[in-house]
Amino acid sequence: MVLEFWSDVAPNTVANFKKRARAGYYDGTAFHRIVKGFMIQGGDPLTKDPNAESRWGTGGPGYTINAEFNERSHVRGVLSMARSQNPNSAGSQFFICLADAKFLDRQYTAFGRLIEGDDVLGRIGDTPTVASGQGEKSRPTVRVGVESIRITEAGT
Secondary structure (H helix, E strand, O other), X not given: OEEEEOOOOOHHHHHXXXXXXHOOOOOOOEOXXXXXXXXXXXXXXXXXXXXXXXHXXXXXXXXXXXXXXXXXXXXXXXXXXXXXXXXXXXOOOEEEEOOOOHHHOOOOOEEEEEEEOHHHHHHHHOOOEXXXXXXXXXXXXXXXXXXXXXXXXXXX
């Protein structure tokens, strides 16, 4: 998948994501939450350890960043920051929308969009899931790993 970033509306979020990616933070992680017809979520460093599965979804970089809510709409392919109930609790976890989720607009920080690889996004979104510890049918039955995330200049 290839994504573009929206530094014009979420400069600090984009800078944080790029910093994490350049440091290899996301390499070897997994999409630990897949909600069919809604979104795929990744970015938790705990997903590198299969023995930590009961804690997947709770990991982060050890700090949080402030929200940068903006007017970009959460539609299929939009990249956004995952967070807790606290709007300023995002750190490293992100999600990519599988469908329009405009109810998230101006409540989650949208900071980019998919520009290549919609077929890959669709295949990840079709991964079979079972109930998570919270009862949501979102835990993938097979590991959907992130081999690596690389930051390149546009057009390369």
